[in-house]
Amino acid sequence: MNLIYEDNRIYAKNEDELLLAEVTFPKRDEARVDINHVYVDESLRGQGLASDMKLEAYKFIKKKGLLIVAKCPYAISWFKKHQEYQDIVINVKTKKES
Numbered sequence: 001m002n003l004i005y006e007d008n009r010i011y012a013k014n015e016d017e018l019l020l021a022e023v024t025f026p027k028r029d030e031a032r033v034d035i036n037h038v039y040v041d042e043s044l045r046g047q048g049l050a051s052d053m054k055l056e057a058y059k060f061i062k063k064k065g066l067l068i069v070a071k072c073p074y075a076i077s078w079f080k081k082h083q084e085y086q087d088i089v090i091n092v093k094t095k096k097e098s
Helices: 049-063 073-079 083-088
Strands: 004-006 009-013 019-024 034-037 036-039 067-070
Touching: 009 049, 019 049, 034 049, 034 073, 036 049, 049 073, 049 083, 073 083
Parallel strands: 034 067
Antiparallel strands: 004 009, 009 019, 019 036
16 A cells, blocks of 8 residues: 655555555644544455554654654554653553563
């Protein structure tokens, strides 16, 4: 699946231009974005694509030097399960302080 990267969105469409998967992260301010939406077409659900999209968004946002505020329930849950990606997330913390 070919992903299309925009400033505040990563998505994929099929050959008929039907949206297959999407994660959106509008800017909150100069330093932060809100991950507010994750979508996977019903035909592709259950294959780990939503998780793959979250990881792509994390890497893309980190490369831009921004912080993440997880707003949608899936994003919050994903970051709680993937502690190794919480370094730039400011509202989800599950690591125990040493």
